[in-house]
Amino acid sequence: MIEEIRTRIPEYARPSDELYIKVIRIAVEQAVEGFLDRVEDPDAPWDREPFRMIGRGEAAEGRNLEPLQAAMRLGARVGWRRLTELAGPCGLSPQNLYDLGEVIFVHLDQLADAAAEGFAEARAHAAGETERRRTRLLDLVLSSPPASAEAIADLARAAGWRLPRTVACVALDDGLGPCPALAFPSDVLSAMDRPQPCLLAPDPNGPGQARMLDQALRGRRAAIGPAVPLTAAATSLRWAREALDLSRRGVLPDGLVRCADHMATLVVFKDEELVSALAEVRLAPLTHLRPTQQDRLAETLLAWLRHGRGAGEVAARLHVHPQTVRYRLRQLEELYGDQLADPDIRFELEIALRARQAVRA
CATH class of the missing domain: 3.30.70 (Alpha-Beta Plaits)
Structure with a gap:
């Protein structure tokens, strides 16, 4: 069985790896001894751990279970072939061979199940460890002050995350x-x-x-x-x-x-108390008007500050008649006077009006 597996399954062909050859030998011996115990006493408990360990080893090697399952099937065929050769000298009847064949299939299924359990357990453990490393990596990246570039790079490498x-x-x-x-x-x-x-x-x-x-x-x-x-x-x-x-x-x-x-809105709302204080000062000329008048003039003033000083362009933005815009602009000039000619005041007005517009929206 060992020779066939090492010859025909490429993943197990490691002639220079004595430890690996020893592992294959132990696995085959465990499988054969377990089969003999099952023939002797079908109801006796059997130790699944060796093949669970083999499944974990396959996961650690980075393989899937296909090579191991192929090796098991190959070993079973070799065993069955040897039994048929011994059937005559040992006086085994055809019924004996049928019964032995059924035991081989049952035993093979249980070995495969045990290996799959170990494989899944190792994969889950590896996934959990990777996830823990990724969580720790995120903590490092988001720390303030940030962790050193070396620490982040080392943990990223361990977590399999490209910087x-x-x-x-x-x-x-x-x-x-x-x-x-x-x-x-x-x-x-x-x-x-x-x-x-x-x-x-x-x-x-x-x-x-x-x-x-x-x-x-x-x-x-x-x-x-x-x-x-x-x-x-x-x-x-x-x-x-x-x-x-x-x-x-x-x-x-x-x-x-x-x-x-939305960077402008984020900047405006970075310090709302300061913006509110600014709005209280810069929008004070509008406070004595009715709410609807305040809304119309604030909307017109913001459009004028943002899109230019031509009544036609502002009217197009607001979807109103240019004459309406000119009337509102005259009202604003009366309310604000020379302040509208000051670029610093215009800037502060735009901040206050943007904040007002965002809140009301």
Whole structure:
């Protein structure tokens, strides 16, 4: 059996590896002795551990179970052939041979089951260890201050994770149920079991990455932070969480939000108390008007600041008649006077008006 296996199964052809040859010999001896014990006493318990250990060894070698199963079948054929050769000298009847053949098949199935158990156990342990390393890697990458580049590179190597040039963090709403891990490629690091679940996507601007995130996060409220170097991943996550909070409040759209599409709003809402104080000063000329008047003039003033000072262009943006815009602009000139000629005041007005528009939206 040993000679046939080593000759016909390439994975076990290691003539110079004495330890490996010894392992094959032990495995064959265990299989044959187990078969003889089963013939002698079919109801006696048998030790599954040796073949569970062999299954674990196959997993450690990085193989699947096909070579081992092929070796088992080959060993069984060799054994059956030898039995048929001995049938005459030993006085075995055809019925004896049939019975022995059935025992061989049952024994072979149980050996294969034991090996599969060990193989699955080793694979699960390896997967768990890899997942623990990936979780620790994500902790290192997101730590503040960041861990050393050497520490991150070493753990990334152990976790089988290729270091990317840039990353983007994704903050997920924890109130929408678990996110399906299988929806993300293996190079996406995830922390779905945390109070604030998040992901780290490598090379977010690379081919197909944006589409992958769109598909995986469809139907969820989430925010994708800006693309940053790996050492600044914590910054990307911080911005993503701020965008997610603004999405919950209705300031930013519901669903999937990309920070890169809303940087002005994020900057405006970075310090809301300061923006509120600024708005109180800069929008004071509007406060004595009726709410509807405030809304119309604020909308017109923001369009004028953003899109130019021509009444025609502002009217096109607001979908109103140019004469209406000219009337509103005259009102604004009366309210603000020379302030509208000051570029610093215009800048502060735009900040205050953007914040007002976002909140009201």
